[in-house]
Amino acid sequence: MECKGITVDDLRSAEWYAGQDRNSYIHRAWMRRGLPDNALDATKPQIAIANTASDLTPCNSHLNEVAESVKQGIWEAGGVPYNLPVVSLGETQVKPTAMLWRNMAAMAIEEMLRANPIDGVVLLGGCDKTIPALLMAAASVDLPAIVVPGGPMLTGHFRGEALGCGTDVWRLSEEVRGGQITNGQFLQSESSMIRSKGHCNTMGTASTMAVVAEALGMTIPGFAGTPAPDSRLLALSHETGRLIVDMIREDRRPSDILTRESFLNAIVAVAAVGGSTNSVVHLLAIAGRLGLDLTLDDFDAAGRDVPLMVNLQPSGTFLMGDLYRAGGVLAALSQVKELFSPVPITVTGRPLVEYLTDQPVFDETVIFPRESPLMADAGIAVLRGNLAPRGAIIKPAAATAELLQHTGPAVVFDSIEDMRARLDDPDLDVTADSVLVLRGCGPRGYPGMPEVGNMPLPRKLLEQGVRDMVRISDARMSGTAYGTVILHVAPEAAAGGPLAFVRTGDIITVDVAGRSLSLAVSDAELALRGQSAASEAAYAAPQRGWAKLYVEHVMQADTGADLDFLVGSSGDRVTRESH
Ligand code: FES
Ligand code: MG
Numbered sequence: 116m117e118c119k120g121i122t123v124d125d126l127r128s129a130e131w132y133a134g135q136d137r138n139s140y141i142h143r144a145w146m147r148r149g150l151p152d153n154a155l156d157a158t159k160p161q162i163a164i165a166n167t168a169s170d171l172t173p174c175n176s177h178l179n180e181v182a183e184s185v186k187q188g189i190w191e192a193g194g195v196p197y198n199l200p201v202v203s204l205g206e207t208q209v210k211p212t213a214m215l216w217r218n219m220a221a222m223a224i225e226e227m228l229r230a231n232p233i234d235g236v237v238l239l240g241g242c243d244k245t246i247p248a249l250l251m252a253a254a255s256v257d258l259p260a261i262v263v264p265g266g267p268m269l270t271g272h273f274r275g276e277a278l279g280c281g282t283d284v285w286r287l288s289e290e291v292r293g294g295q296i297t298n299g300q301f302l303q304s305e306s307s308m309i310r311s312k313g314h315c316n317t318m319g320t321a322s323t324m325a326v327v328a329e330a331l332g333m334t335i336p337g338f339a340g341t342p343a344p345d346s347r348l349l350a351l352s353h354e355t356g357r358l359i360v361d362m363i364r365e366d367r368r369p370s371d372i373l374t375r376e377s378f379l380n381a382i383v384a385v386a387a388v389g390g391s392t393n394s395v396v397h398l399l400a401i402a403g404r405l406g407l408d409l410t411l412d413d414f415d416a417a418g419r420d421v422p423l424m425v426n427l428q429p430s431g432t433f434l435m436g437d438l439y440r441a442g443g444v445l446a447a448l449s450q451v452k453e454l455f456s457p458v459p460i461t462v463t464g465r466p467l468v469e470y471l472t473d474q475p476v477f478d479e480t481v482i483f484p485r486e487s488p489l490m491a492d493a494g495i496a497v498l499r500g501n502l503a504p505r506g507a508i509i510k511p512a513a514a515t516a517e518l519l520q521h522t523g524p525a526v527v528f529d530s531i532e533d534m535r536a537r538l539d540d541p542d543l544d545v546t547a548d549s550v551l552v553l554r555g556c557g558p559r560g561y562p563g564m565p566e567v568g569n570m571p572l573p574r575k576l577l578e579q580g581v582r583d584m585v586r587i588s589d590a591r592m593s594g595t596a597y598g599t600v601i602l603h604v605a606p607e608a609a610a611g612g613p614l615a616f617v618r619t620g621d622i623i624t625v626d627v628a629g630r631s632l633s634l635a636v637s638d639a640e641l642a643l644r645g646q647s648a649a650s651e652a653a654y655a656a657p658q659r660g661w662a663k664l665y666v667e668h669v670m671q672a673d674t675g676a677d678l679d680f681l682v683g684s685s686g687d688r689v690t691r692e693s694h
Contacts, residue, residue, distance in 0.1 A: 126157055126158075126159075126160060126161075126234050126363070127232075127233070127234050127258070127687060128155075128157075128159075128160070128161040128232040128233060128234050129157040130232070131232035132155040132156075132157070132161075132232065133157045137694070138692050138693070138694055141693075141694060142232060143155050150195070154195045155195075158193075159193065159194060159195050160193070160194040160195070160234045160235060160359075160360050160363040160364070161194070161195050161197065161232055161233050161234050162189050162194045162195065162196050162197065162233060162234065162235050162236065162237065162356075162359055162360070162363070163196075163197050163199040163227075163228065163231060163233040163235075163236045163237070164182045164185050164186065164196055164197065164198050164199060164236070164237045164239060165199050165201045165224055165227075165228070165236050165237065165238050165239065165249055165252070165253075166178055166179070166182050166198055166199060166200050166201065166239045167201055167202075167203040167204075167239055167240050167241070167242075167245040167249070168181075168182070168200070168203070168239070169200075169203035169205065171203070171205050171208055171209075172203040172204060172205035172208070172241075172242050172245070173205060173207070173208075173242075173309070174205070174206070174241045174242035174265065174268075174313065174314035174315070174321060175203060175205075175239075175240070175241040175242050175245060175265055175314075176312065177265065177312040177313070177343055177344075178239045178241065178265055179198075180349070181239055181263060181265065181348065181349065181352045182198055182239060182352075184349040184350075184352035184353045184356070185237050185239070185263065185352045185353070185355055185356040186198075186356060187353055187356060188352070188353040188354060188355060188356020188357040188358075189237075189356040189357070189359065189360060190356075191353075191356070191357055192356065192357040192358075192360035192361065193360055194235075194356075194359070194360040194363070196237075196356065197233070199227065199231070199236075201220070201223065201224045201227065201249075202216070202219065202220040202223045202224065202248070203220070203242075203245060204216050204217065204220055204242065204243075204244040204245060204248070205242060206242050206243040206244065206320075206321075211561060211562070211563055211565060212561065212563040212564065212565035212566065213242075213243060213244045214244065214396075214558075214563045214564050214565065214566075214591065214676070215561075215562055215563025215564075215661075215662065215665060216244070216563075216661075217244045217247060217248050217251075217397075217400075218248075218251075218400075218665065218669070218676075218677055218678050218681065219661050219665075220244065220245075220248035220252075221247075221248040221249075221251035221252045221255075221400075221404075221677075221681070222252075222678070222681060224248060224249060224251075224252035224253075225251070225252040225255045225256055225681075225685075228252060228253070228256045228258060228687075229256050229685075229687055229688075229689060230689060233258065234258065234259070234363045235258050235259035235260065235261075235359050235360075235362060235363040236253060236258055236259070236260045236261075236359075237260075237261055237262075237263060237355060237356065237359050238250070238253060238260055238261065238262045238263065238333075239263045239265065240262065240263070240264065240265060240324075240328075241264065241265025241266065241313070241314040241321055241325075241343075242265075242314050242321055243314075243319070243320040243321050243324065243393065243594070246262060246264065246321075246324040246325065246327075246328055247324060247397035247400065247401065249262065250262070250328065250331075250333065250397075250401045251400055251401050251404050251677070251681075253369050254369050254370075254373060254401050254404035254405045254684065255404045255681070255684055255685055256685070256686065256687050257368050257369050257370050257684055257686055257687060258368065258369075258687050259359060259362040259363045259366070259367055259368050259369075260333070260359075260368075260369050261333060261334065261335070261355055261358060261359050261362065261462045262328040262333045262334045263334070263338070263351075263352050263355050264324075264325035264328055264329070264334060264338060264339050264340075264341075265313065265314060265343055265348075266313050266314070266325075266340070266341050266342050266343035266344075266345065266348050267313050267314055267315065267316040267321070267322055267340065267342055267343060267434075267435035267436065268280070268309060268310055268311045268312060268313030268314065268315070268316050268342070268343055268344075269310045269311040269313070269316070269342060269344060269436055270310065270316055270434045270436050270437075271307045271308055271309065271310035272307060272310075273303070273304040273307040273308075277434060278304060278307055278308050279316065279317045279428035279429070279434055279595070280308060280309070280315035280316050280317050280319065280595060281315050281317055281319050281429075281593055281594075281595025281596070282317045282319075282428040282429040282595045282596070282597065283304070283308070283428075284308070284595075285569065285593075285595070285596055285597070287301050287304060288301065288571075289571065289572065289577060289582075292539075292571065292572075292574050292577050293574075293577035293578055293580075294577075294578060311342075311343065311344045312343045312344055313342060313343025313344065314343070315594075315595060316434045316435045316436060317427065317428040317429055317434060317435070317594075317595045318388055318389055318390060318391070318425070318427040318428065318429065318430065318435070318594070319391055319429070319593060319594035319595035320391040320393040320394070320593070320594030320595075321594075322340070322388075322390075322391075322427075322435050322594075323385060323388070323390035323391040323393070323394050323594055324391075324393075324394065324397060325339040325340060325444075326339050326340070326384050326385065326388055326390060326444055327381045327384065327385060327390070327394055327397070327398065329384075329444060330377075330380050330381040330383070330384035330385075330448070330455075330467065331372065331373055331377045331378065331380070331381045331401075331459075332372040332373070332377050332380075332459055332460055332461035332462060332467055333369070333372060333373070333461075333462060334355075334461075334462065335351055335354060335355055335358060335461075335462065335463065336445060336461055336463065336467065336470035337351075337443065337444075337445050337470065338351045338355075339444045340435055340438055340439050340443050340444040341439065341443075342435070342436055342439055345439075358462060358463065362462060365464065367460075367462065367464060369405070370405060370684065371460065372459065372460055372461065372462065373401070373402075373405055373407070374407070374458075374459055375402075375407050375408065375409060376456040376458050376459045377456075377459035377467075378398055378401075378402055378407065378409050378413070379413065379417045379456060380455045380456055380459055380467060381394075381398060382398070382413065382414050382417040382418050382494070383417055383418065383421050383451065383454045383455055384448055384455075385418070385494075385495070386418040386421035386422075386423070386493045386494035386495065387421055387422065387423065387424045387425070387447060387448060387450070387451045387454075387493070388423075388424070388425050388427065388444070388447055388448075389423050389425060389427060389429075389430035389431065389489075389490075389493055389510075389512040389513070390594070391510075391593075391594025391595075392495060392508055392509075392510050392591065392592060392594065392602055392603070393591055393594050394495075394594075395411070395414055395495060395508055395603065395672075396564075396591070396603065396672055396675050396676050397675070398414075398675075399411070399673075399674055399675030399676075399677075400675030400676065400677040401675075402675070403674065403675050403677050403681075403682045403683075404677070404681065404682070404683070404684060405684050406682070406683045406684055410673075411497050411505075411506045411508075411673045412497060414494070414495055414497060414508070415494070415495075415496060415497040415630065417494070418493075418494020418495055418496075419492065419494050419496075420491075420492055420494070421451060421454060421492070421493055421494045422450075422451065422485075422488030422489075422490065422491055422492070422493060423483075423488055423489040423490040423493035423512050424447050424448075424450045424451060424482060424483050424485075424488055424489070425438060425447045425481065425482055425483070425489070426480060426481055426482075426483065426489050427481075428595070429513050429594075429595055429596060429597040430489070430490075430493075430510075430512040430513050430597070431489055433480075433481050437478070437481045438481055438482070440477065440478065440481070441476060441477050441478035441479075441481035441482045442474060442475055442476045442477050442478075442482055443474075445470055445471060445474045446474040446475065446476050446482055447482050448471055448474075449471040449472065449474040450476075450482065450483070450484070450485045450488075451485070452468060452471040452472070455467060455468050455471065456468075489512075490511070490512055492511065493511065493512040494511075495508050495509070495510050495511075496508065496509050496510075496511055496627050496630060497630060498601060498625070498626075498627065498630050498631060498632040499630065499631065499632065500631045500632040500633035500634070501613055501633055501634055501636075501638065501641070502587070502604065502613050502614060502617070502623065502632045502633060502634045503601075503604045503605060503612075503613075503614075503632050504605075504606070504612070504613065505605035505606055505612075505671060505673045506603070506605050506673045507587070507601050507602065507603055507604040507605065507632055508601070508602055508603050509599070509600065509601045509602070509627060510600075511627060513596070513597040513598065513600075514583075514597075514598065514599040514600070514627075515582075515583040515598070515599050518583060518584070518585050518599040518625075519599065519625070519626075519627040519628065520625070520626055520627065520628065521548075521550070521585050521599075521624070521625045522622060522623070522624040522625075523548040523549050523550045523585065523622070523623065524548070524549055524550065524619075524620050524621065524622055524623075525549070525550050525552045525617050525618070525619055525620065525621045525622075525623050525634075526543070526544070526545050526549045526550070526551055526552065526619055527552045527554070527617055527618060527619045527647075528551070528552065528553045528554070528570075529554065529555060529647050529649040529650040529653060530553075530554075530555045530556075530649070530650065530653035531553065531555075531556060531561075531565075531567050532653065533649060533653070534553055534570055538570070538571060538573050538574070539573060539574040539575075541575055543573055543575075544619075545573050545575075545576065546576070547576055547579075547581045547584060549584065550584070550585045550586070550587060550623045550625070551570055551572075551584060551585070551586045551587070552586075552587050552588070552614070552617055552623070553567065553568070553570055553586070553587070553588035553589075553590060554588065554589055554607075554608035554614045554615060554617075554650055555589075555608055555609060555650050555653045555654055556568070556588055556589055556590035556607075557589035557590070557604075557605075557606075557607020557608065557609055557610065557612075557671070557672065558607065558669040558670070558671065558672060558676045559607060559609045559610055559654070559655070559666050559669055560589065560607055560608060560609030560610075560653070560654045560655060561590075561655055562655040562657065562662055562665055562666050562669070563665070564589075564590060564591050564603075564672065564676060565590055565591065566590065566591050566592050566593040566596070567588070567590045567592070568586065568588040568590035568591055568592040568596075568600050568601075568602040568603075569586065569592040569593065569596040569597070569598050569600050570586055570588070572584055583598050583599050584598075584599065585599050585601070585623075585625055586598065586599065586600045586601065587601040587604065587614075587623070587625075587632070588600075588601070588602060588604065588614075589603070589604045589605070589607035589608055589609075589612070589614055589672070590602060590603075591603060591672075599625075601625065601632060603672035603673070604632075604672075605671040605672050605673040606671050607671060607672070608646070608650060608654075609654040609655075610671060611646075613634065613641060615646045615647070615650060616636075616641050616644040616645075616646065617634060617636075618644070621634055621635065621636055622634070622635040623635070664678070665678065668680060670682075
């Protein structure tokens with residue numbers, strides 16, 4: 116990385132602090148409050164710590180402690196740190212879905228980074244939507260930025276067995292519905308599920324987005340996957356504080372790090388670790404903020420032939436603490452080193468691939484050897500056809516191999532409420548060969564594209580021992596979920612996509628190897644069909660506030676479900692004074 120050789124006079128914060136006029140007086144005077152006299156000198160990088168700590172985002176509640184370590188590192192390197200609490204999103208807590216608020220968080224963070232007298236930012240995230248929102252914001256403003264991934268929690272155990280966050284909730288609740296365990300036994304596991312601070316310990320969306328941040332080059336290499344309670348998390352946070360000061364001095368910005376090639380590297384990394392399908396909408400949205408040309412087809416092309424190297428839930432058995440013990444994220448990515456572009460740099464200025472050598476593996480049941488991966492072709496596949504003209508996705512690593520090629524009759528649900536009302540009806544005309552279709556759950560229709568695509572199986576089939584079926588929707592699914600689940604159908608039903616016109620009994624064919632998803636109904640017949648009145652009645656029609664803005668401007672899943680007017684980088688300039 117070439118140093119652009121700026122002088123201290125070029126620090127952005129000097130626009131606030133360096134003058135001798137009334138406005139500079141105001142900017143300086145109100146900030147003193149115990150800061151040393153030289154803190155606002157033009158030589159001192161002013162650094163925000165964009166902090167998603169919140170008691171209502173339980174996975175991020177430890178980030179204030181992390182921020183203290185970052186602060187120490189910033190002071191040590193000659194910068195001045197400022198804690199900047201930003202909009203936080205607790206995946207399990209906020210309704211109707213945290214995804215409705217991702218763009219709101221990203222927009223609010225972007226504006227606060229731009230409006231304030233800062234030269235760079237440290238991004239503290241963890242729970243699913245927090246790292247994506249922070250990266251979208253940082254990409255938009257393009258001030259030097261670095262991610263601290265808050266880290267996974269320690270593994271909890273129930274009756275001697277490890278519990279995977281999320282994944283085991285889905286599994287155990289289906290066992291209750293199938294009659295294998297009682298509801299009482301299920302509820303007993305609740306207090307064992309969350310053992311410590313940190314985010315979900317499966318390779319769900321939070322773990323995936325930490326790996327993504329690292330593969331994009333936005334963390335200190337080797338940071339992702341460090342458990343939240345581990346003292347090394349604080350040590351790396353301290354080091355991150357030192358590094359952001361260097362990054363400002365060397366003028367290393369997100370646009371230097373986040374290139375098309377770094378996104379392709381992230382796609383490879385997601386495939387190699389069996390990462391979450393949610394990474395697709397998040398990566399597309401971040402790339403959109405930079406004006407980069409990244410499409411759904413890039414996911415299919417870059418992820419194709421990438422082997423699954425780690426044995427982690429939901430695709431496998433183990434949990435994030437096991438991955439750390441076995442050598443960590445870099446050891447896993449090293450197994451497929453040759454698939455990464457050597458060009459993109461990281462926050463250190465050095466290429467990612469430089470960190471993918473000499474990474475020993477200490478447990479080959481967790482990180483598999485290159486010659487014998489857990490699965491040969493683990494990339495997220497993009498399906499197209501007359502049911503999904505702009506694409507749909509499936510994660511083969513979390514699916515049943517025999518169902519990746521399947522033809523069956525549709526059983527259609529017009530909304531999540533319709534599904535809940537009828538799914539367990541003993542008279543529902545459904546067999547294991549049926550294809551469950553759920554619509555009205557896209558970005559616009561719900562609104563916010565909730566994680567309901569892994570819809571439960573009909574009780575009568577669970578009782579017969581059925582454990583997976585083909586399911587299709589315009590929704591997302593939790594990164595901790597599994598099954599032969601086709602997601603993100605675009606355009607969604609509420610945007611007039613063909614999904615709106617499917618009827619129960621229509622024959623649907625899924626061919627993952629052939630990358631197709633088709634409905635055996637002619638275009639002419641589809642054109643004659645109207646939307647289901649029940650469907651249309653269920654689509655969101657908010658009258659005010661964020662939800663109204665969102666529904667009017669949200670893009671479809673195939674372009675990242677950002678708001679249309681937030682695409683493209685807007686930079687760090689503010690044109691007018693505040694007084
Ligand atoms: Fe926060 Fe899973 S709920 S990471
Ligand atoms: Mg989730």
